[in-house]
Amino acid sequence: MSQEPRPRFGATGIGVKDLARSVDFYMNVFGMKKLMKFKLPHMNEVVLGFDGAAGGGLVLMQYTDGSVHDYANTGAKLVFYVPDPRGLAKRIREAGLPIEREPEPVPEFANAIIGFARDPDGYLIEILEAQPVSRA
Numbered sequence: 001m002s003q004e005p006r007p008r009f010g011a012t013g014i015g016v017k018d019l020a021r022s023v024d025f026y027m028n029v030f031g032m033k034k035l036m037k038f039k040l041p042h043m044n045e046v047v048l049g050f051d052g053a054a055g056g057g058l059v060l061m062q063y064t065d066g067s068v069h070d071y072a073n074t075g076a077k078l079v080f081y082v083p084d085p086r087g088l089a090k091r092i093r094e095a096g097l098p099i100e101r102e103p104e105p106v107p108e109f110a111n112a113i114i115g116f117a118r119d120p121d122g123y124l125i126e127i128l129e130a131q132p133v134s135r136a
Contacts, residue, residue, distance in 0.1 A: 013059035072122030081130040
């Protein structure tokens with residue numbers, strides 16, 4: 001007996017000024033992999049994700065139709081759970097991008113290590129320490 005398909009979150013898309021630079025940043029700094037590429041009449045897209053992770057992809061979209069976009073002021077935030085938040089902040093800094101708040105324990109969140117940075121287009125990146133998955 002087959003089950004009905006369940007809804008699931010697939011990806012988040014963000015507009016970028018320089019597609020190659022953004023792809024390079026997320027692949028080299030975060031370790032994401034290129035999953036798909038699309039060339040559409042009005043934009044080029046690259047879909048990135050992590051090995052073995054279902055859903056939750058990041059779609060980088062560069063408009064090619066001449067339209068003007070204000071990428072840095074969208075109010076968007078990308079949240080990443082990583083095993084080493086301080087190490088990731090170091091790699092972001094080495095890539096020449098700003099750290100808004102150094103990763104450190106936050107008492108209001110049970111001392112979870114949380115930090116903030118910016119990507120090449122000014123999107124806010126929240127860096128959270130990944131916790132081991134309980135397999136009860």
